Amino acid sequence: MGPATIRDVAKQARVSLKTVSRVINREGSVREQTRERVLRAIEQLDYRPDLSARSLRSAKAYAIGLVYDNPNPYYIIAVQQGALAACREMGFGLQIHPCNSRGPRLAEELRDLTHRSRLAGLVLAPPMSERMALLRELTAYNIPLVRIISAAEDPHDGFPCVFVDDRDAAYAITAYLIQLGHVRIGFLWGGKQHRSSPERYKGYEKAMQDYGVPLDEELILEGDFSFDDGFRGARRLLGLPEPPTAIFGSNDEIAAGVLAAARAAGLHVPYDLSVAGFEDSPFSRHSWPSLTTSRQRTELIAEHATRLLIAQIHGGDVENEGFSPELVVRGSTAPPRPKQ
Amino acid sequence: MGPATIRDVAKQARVSLKTVSRVINREGSVREQTRERVLRAIEQLDYRPDLSARSLRSAKAYAIGLVYDNPNPYYIIAVQQGALAACREMGFGLQIHPCNSRGPRLAEELRDLTHRSRLAGLVLAPPMSERMALLRELTAYNIPLVRIISAAEDPHDGFPCVFVDDRDAAYAITAYLIQLGHVRIGFLWGGKQHRSSPERYKGYEKAMQDYGVPLDEELILEGDFSFDDGFRGARRLLGLPEPPTAIFGSNDEIAAGVLAAARAAGLHVPYDLSVAGFEDSPFSRHSWPSLTTSRQRTELIAEHATRLLIAQIHGGDVENEGFSPELVVRGSTAPPRPKQ
DNA sequence: GTCACGAATGACAACGTTGTCAATTTGCGA
C-alpha cells in the first residue's frame, strides 16, 4: 500500500473527500472543529497531496521550467538557486531544461516540454531570452514566459523580463580605469550570441567617448567568453608596438586568461598592466591578484524573474524590473606606470 | 482550447482511445494500417501524452529525483548533465533537489518530495549518499535509490551504488610526488562530512607507507574543501622550520589556495614547491601554473548511476559499478630543488 | 416551535491516461 491518499484521510477524519480538499486548499467554509479533525488525520497518515492528480484535475500547473544554454556553471547554479528559492516559496516545482540555443526546433521542443510536463510557464535565461522569433513562437503557443536579459532599460516590447544593465556596469568599469589614468584600454569581447556582449562593448565605448579618450580598433578583439580567448587576446595586445596599460575582459574567465598571459609575458599585474573582469565569479576572488570586476546578483535576478512568472500566471500585474550590477574594485587594477 | 488530448487523436483517427494508447505505448496488436492512421493524427494534432495523467493512471513514475548538497558548481553541473543524459535517453524527467545534508528531517523531506512529485526513485550524491541512517529510512519508505559514493571497493551493503575509488587516486598522486623525489609532502584534508576526505587521506597515507616515507603529523592539516583552507594551511606549512617541498590539497580549490599562498610567500611553483589538487575542475587548468590533479568522470558517473536507478525501477538486475579517477600531470609539480 | 437563510458538508463528475476484459473482426483450415 503506497502513500496515503485524500480518501484515506477522509475516512480517518470521518468526512467527505471534498472537505479534506477544502482544508488542504484553505477554501474556508469548514468548521474549526472539522478542520482540526482533518488536520490531525493528515498528520497521522503523513498525507501529502499528489501534484500530478491535482494539476490534472484543476487544470492548473504547479511547476515551471527553467531554460538555459550557458557554459558557465557558476551562472547556472546561481540561476537555479534563485529560481528554486522562488518556487519553494510559492509552492511550485522546478524543471530544469538545459538546451542547445542553436537547435533547429527549439520552440517545438519547449512547447512539448511545457505540455508534457504541464508547466505553468518558462523562465528563459540568455541567450534564449533574446531570440525574438522564439519568444513570438512561444507566445503564439500560449506559453507564459519571463526573460532574463541584458538591456540598458525596460524594452517595453511586450515580453515580460528582468533586465540587467550590462552597459552601465561596463561603463562604470571603463570609467574607473580612465580615472586611474589609463588611456590605452584593451577590450576583449564576449560571445556574439549573447546580447550582453554588445551591451558591454557599448558601455566601454560610451565611457571612452564621454571622457574624450580615443577608441583604437587595434585594442578591441573578438572572443567567446573563454579563458583561451583571454589568453590569446592578451598575448596579441601585449605584442603591439604600443600595448595597452589596461585590459577589460568581457567576463571573469577572459580576465583570468589575461592574467595568465600577463604572467607568461613577465608582466606584474597590476603595476605593469591593469586587468578588469565582469561577473564576480569565484575566479575573480581566487585569482592572483584578485580581479576588479562587476557584481551581478544573479541569484536575486533569477528569483525575481521566477516570481514575476508566477505572478503573471496568477494573472497579476506584471512589472518589468531592472538590476544594476555594481563595481567591485580589487587588486588587479592600479594607475598605469608613469612613462619614463 | 489547450493542447490536443488522446481523445482528439482518437476522433481524428476514428479509433478508440485505447487503440491510440496502444500505438503510443508500442503495445502491439494494432494493424499496420490503423497504426499509421493514428500516427498521422498524432502528427497533425501535435499530440504529446500528458505525463501527469499517464503516471497517475499507470501508477508508474516517469521522473526521478537528484539529491545533492555540494557547494561546488562544477561538480553539480556535471552530475546534472550526466543524470539528464540518462533521463532523456530513457524518457524520464529529472527533478533536482539541492538540500541541507544536516537538515533534521531529511528522510521525511525526501519522502514527501518523492510522493508529491511521483518520483520513481532518487539518485543521491555525497554526502547524503553516505548517511546509512538516511538510506535505511528511505528504504523503509520503499523509495528506490542509487548512491554515488567514495569507496575503494563495492561495499556490498545492500544499497546499490556507483563508487569512485578516491583512495586509489590519492595513492597515485602521492606516489607520483614521491617518485619525483619528494619526501616532505604536506596533506590538506577536505571536509570531514564527505567520506571522500578520509578516503583521500588513506590513499596518501598508504602511499607514504608503501614507499617507506615517514608520516609527519605536522604536515597534515584539517580543512573543508575551500580556497581559504588551502591558503591558510599552506601558509602554516610553509612557516614550519622544515617546510614541505610538496603539498597535496584534497581538491582543486584547496590547491588553488596553496598556489596563492606560495605566491604570497614569494615561492616559485613548481621549482620551490610542488602542488597537487584533486578533481580536474577548470580551476586546475586555468591556474598558473596549471595543476597536477586527478580526473573524475563525474558526468559519466552520474549518468551511470541514473541508468542504474532506472534499471532497478524496471526490476532489472542491478550491478554496482566502480570508477577509477586518473592522474593528470600538469605544470604544478616537479622534482624538489636539490638541497644546497 | 417553525421558518428562513447562510454556513457547512457531501455526492458526483471530470481531468487525460492506462488496465481489464469483453466484443468484434480477421484469417485459415475444413
Next chain:
DNA sequence: TCGCAAATTGACAACGTTGTCATTCGTGAC
C-alpha cells in the same frame, strides 16, 4: 461456405484530485 482460434479493437473503470451543485446543518427571528 462455415467454424474457430487468434488478432484486433473497444467499452468501461480507475488513478487522486478538484469543480459544480445539491443537501444538510445551525442559528436567529418570528
